[in-house]
Amino acid sequence: MARPQTGRPTDQELEILKVLWKRGRSSVRDVWLELRESREIGQTSVLKIMQIMRDKGQLVCDADQRPQIFWPKQTQKSTLKQLAGDLLQRVFGGSASLLLQHAIDSKQASRHELAEIRTLLDQLDDGKTPSK
Structure with a gap:
């Protein structure tokens, strides 16, 4: 079964x-x-x-x-997207800003990581799909 x-x-x-x-x-x-x-x-x-x-x-x-x-059966990207979405809903009530704030607060983000986050946010602002 x-x-x-x-x-x-x-x-x-x-x-x-x-x-x-x-x-x-x-x-x-x-x-x-x-x-x-x-x-x-x-x-x-x-x-x-x-x-x-x-x-x-x-x-x-x-x-x-x-x-x-x-x-x-699923790609890594698909699975990670599903897990992130689940975490976002279950723990942060759907608030992406709250998730990001706590993720950055819990671990000191490097300059490189912060630059990657800025690039992703800029891509979203420009209406583009982030490359990652």
């Missing part, structure tokens, strides 16, 4: 998505080898999480290949 799709990936699912966005199509072993560099996790745990992600519609799996190859 297919698992219900949720609006956002769990922390563990997001870790796996990051590996797959970086590596591209990969086996469970490939993902596990990369994850275990930063934390202790078993290969069977990675397999189970990836199977759950497949059942939830987050991953696609080529079961005809051995080993099976997995890849994300």
